[in-house]
Amino acid sequence: MTSLTTVVLLTTPVAVPLAAAGGYMLTSLSQAAADVREPARSPVRQPALVGAAGGRVDRAAAAPPPGGDGTRRADWFGLVSPLAVIACGAVLAATRGDDEAVTACGGLLRADALTVWMLLVVGAVALIACATAPSYLAGERAAARADARSTALFHALVQAFLAAMCLAVLTANLGVLWVAIEATTIVTAFLVGHRRTRTSVEAAWKYVVICSAGIALAFLGTVLIYYAARQAGISEASALNWPTLVDRAGQLDPDVTRLGMTLVILGFGAKAGLVPLHAWLPDAHSQAPAPVSALMSGVLLSVAFTAILRYQVIADAALGTGYTRTLLTGIALLTLALAAALLLAQRDYKRMLAYSSMEHMSLIALGAAIGSPLARTALLLHIAGHGLAKAVAFCASGHILHLTRTTRIGRVRGLLARAPGVGGVFGLAVVALLAFPPFSLFASELGIVRAGFAARMGWAAAVALVLVLIAFAALAARTARMLLGPGPAACTDESPATSLWPLALGLVACAALGIATGPLTDLLQDAAQAIGAR
Amino acid sequence: MSESLYTQLLDLACGAFLLAAVVILWRRELAAIVRIFALQGIALAAVAALLGVHEERWDLVVVAVGIGVMRAGVLPYLMHRALAAQEAGRDPYETGSAETRETQPLVNVAASLLTAAALTLLAYAVAQPLTELDPTPATQALPVGLAVVLIGFFVLVTRRRALAQVVGFLLLDNGITATAFLATTGVPLIVELGVSFDVLLAVLVLQLLTTRMRAAFGTTDIDDLRELHD
Numbered sequence: 181m182t183s184l185t186t187v188v189l190l191t192t193p194v195a196v197p198l199a200a201a202g203g204y205m206l207t208s209l210s211q212a213a214a215d216v217r218e219p220a221r222s223p224v225r226q227p228a229l230v231g232a233a234g235g236r237v238d239r240a241a242a243a244p245p246p247g248g249d250g251t252r253r254a255d256w257f258g259l260v261s262p263l264a265v266i267a268c269g270a271v272l273a274a275t276r277g278d279d280e281a282v283t284a285c286g287g288l289l290r291a292d293a294l295t296v297w298m299l300l301v302v303g304a305v306a307l308i309a310c311a312t313a314p315s316y317l318a319g320e321r322a323a324a325r326a327d328a329r330s331t332a333l334f335h336a337l338v339q340a341f342l343a344a345m346c347l348a349v350l351t352a353n354l355g356v357l358w359v360a361i362e363a364t365t366i367v368t369a370f371l372v373g374h375r376r377t378r379t380s381v382e383a384a385w386k387y388v389v390i391c392s393a394g395i396a397l398a399f400l401g402t403v404l405i406y407y408a409a410r411q412a413g414i415s416e417a418s419a420l421n422w423p424t425l426v427d428r429a430g431q432l433d434p435d436v437t438r439l440g441m442t443l444v445i446l447g448f449g450a451k452a453g454l455v456p457l458h459a460w461l462p463d464a465h466s467q468a469p470a471p472v473s474a475l476m477s478g479v480l481l482s483v484a485f486t487a488i489l490r491y492q493v494i495a496d497a498a499l500g501t502g503y504t505r506t507l508l509t510g511i512a513l514l515t516l517a518l519a520a521a522l523l524l525a526q527r528d529y530k531r532m533l534a535y536s537s538m539e540h541m542s543l544i545a546l547g548a549a550i551g552s553p554l555a556r557t558a559l560l561l562h563i564a565g566h567g568l569a570k571a572v573a574f575c576a577s578g579h580i581l582h583l584t585r586t587t588r589i590g591r592v593r594g595l596l597a598r599a600p601g602v603g604g605v606f607g608l609a610v611v612a613l614l615a616f617p618p619f620s621l622f623a624s625e626l627g628i629v630r631a632g633f634a635a636r637m638g639w640a641a642a643v644a645l646v647l648v649l650i651a652f653a654a655l656a657a658r659t660a661r662m663l664l665g666p667g668p669a670a671c672t673d674e675s676p677a678t679s680l681w682p683l684a685l686g687l688v689a690c691a692a693l694g695i696a697t698g699p700l701t702d703l704l705q706d707a708a709q710a711i712g713a714r
Numbered sequence: 715m716s717e718s719l720y721t722q723l724l725d726l727a728c729g730a731f732l733l734a735a736v737v738i739l740w741r742r743e744l745a746a747i748v749r750i751f752a753l754q755g756i757a758l759a760a761v762a763a764l765l766g767v768h769e770e771r772w773d774l775v776v777v778a779v780g781i782g783v784m785r786a787g788v789l790p791y792l793m794h795r796a797l798a799a800q801e802a803g804r805d806p807y808e809t810g811s812a813e814t815r816e817t818q819p820l821v822n823v824a825a826s827l828l829t830a831a832a833l834t835l836l837a838y839a840v841a842q843p844l845t846e847l848d849p850t851p852a853t854q855a856l857p858v859g860l861a862v863v864l865i866g867f868f869v870l871v872t873r874r875r876a877l878a879q880v881v882g883f884l885l886l887d888n889g890i891t892a893t894a895f896l897a898t899t900g901v902p903l904i905v906e907l908g909v910s911f912d913v914l915l916a917v918l919v920l921q922l923l924t925t926r927m928r929a930a931f932g933t934t935d936i937d938d939l940r941e942l943h944d
Contacts, residue, residue: 353904353905355901355902355904355905355908356904356905356908358905358908358909359905359908359909359911359912362909362912362916363912363915365916366912366915366916366919369919369923370919373923373926376926376930377930378930378931378941379941379942381923381926381927381930381931382927382939382941382942383942384923385876385920385923385927385936385939386939386942388916388919388920388923389870389879389883389920392883392916393867393870393883393886396863396883396886396887396890399890399909400863400890400893402901403890403893403894403897403898403901404844404897406894406897406898406901407844407847407897407898408847410898411847411848416902417902419902420901420902420905433843433847435843435846435847436843436844436847439840439843439844462942462944463942466942467942522944525944526944531944
């Protein structure tokens, strides 16, 4: 591969979403300017036609209907960047040599097998979320809760969010990794508070305060690792460079590294929804618009967790495997117990899905704690399966919210009779989350548990199994209550069949991954190798 | 600059840095808290500048000026503006300036000061391996940075006004920046720039959310945020 292609392949996943975000931002600003210019004609910001490319505001067309062609085209334009991310991931996967990673921009950007795997997952989940956004926004416009300007702002923030996640996955510099993950917090704060209701403002506040404080701990940890690296004689320029640190981890001072690692795991754990700084997760996920919840739950949590995986390689070489294993096992089991307990008492279906995310993240953390090749392969597969299934479930819950206008489980009945399409997709997504075959979560959970027993961590695996069973019962009972039973007398709801294809596609992908990983097998194993499967 | 003068000045700046954090715990007027936060920013810039002069790295002095502008100028200005907006939006017939005072912190002031003392001791205990690794005047002052991080966390969880929580978050961040400078004379420039940018944005986000919170709830008391729970 020539160096130019490498540079293009590594910068595209960040540059394309950023450019799209800029485009949408300009649209939003020109919309605002138009509003200021004609305050008399449009005292309440009126929906207007917005050209997709240039943001041309056509006021001449008198009283354009809400959600005109231009707006709808602008909604679909958001699909460009997920497709670009997937394309780059696929090309990187196909042209990947047997040996190490490719780098660009002076070693700042770096793609190894783990990066490529995460790029594919981010792209796939973003594709589902962005493809659902048009129908979500059409619903918002119909309910007069969104106008052209807030829609453009929504798109701009989603694209910027995507760019930050891709940067976090692609960078080799641990400092830049931190900056990218903190940037996701700032960008998504407005998305969580997008609806500007009391509850969404509350959720956004909690989200920013808890995540920023939590991730500040991760920065302190990063600083301490940097200190240890400098004292070990690594030059200033490469003391935060991940490959350099992995190579020379044996020379790091163990005491300082241990302190740094604890802070890093707590800090990035906050962003990954792990105990003790998990309190923002159910609030933010239940208040954010459905496509944003899908992105946050499906990939943001796992992208934050890949940061922990990167650090774990350094810690294992510097401290031996015992320390991080104990810490991660404890955090994983506590998170799992909390999620299972709160799932039992849940009355709100979006919060139910949020707690289910915590359950799956703790299984991934358990996989990282076990650390055998099987466990690592399984946890990477689990990241992919959970991302796809959870994105589908959250997007379907957005449809359910539009249909029933409530998030209370008790007020949703007979969904299958009322809207077979939406109900069916939601039901299947929950079945996937319950880890039934053929969905890939079955294979990955089985892999994690088997690896646990093989690595003499049988007790942890057994406790986890019991807790997963409790969560299973709670989730299954709640979902059955929503789906089954007779529909309401006046069944006038139409299921928006055209908007369900991305969700069906996501479910098919999840099931296909569960049956065979096909061409991805090598990539998956190499990715497990990259994070130090031992 | 002689070695002993450098050590004394560094200790003085670090002492002022820690003292500012303690005084923030002591005061209740939000306006006073913002002023003291600005003074702490100056102390932080002085620490960075001293390290730069001592090691004759002039790029560090430039970074120190940047930190001074940001922490003692821009951030306090933003908070001051948020505070002024709250003053202006206040009902003139309302008695007492409830919005600009921390009326009911979860822990009273005397107990807060005692906790700060305990947290400082804890920071010294935790930082033991850090100072032992490379005992220089700078790393021996390192526990001060950690103590400010801990005090920042304490402010964050015990204060009930939205703006006081923002100050807690910024104290936390000041503490981390001080730790970075004392341990390694600062992280690489690209990371430092990213961090400063993120902090600035986080404060802008929090300021905007404060405005929305007042529009939605009529107050910035965090205790009113209790609609979401299990």
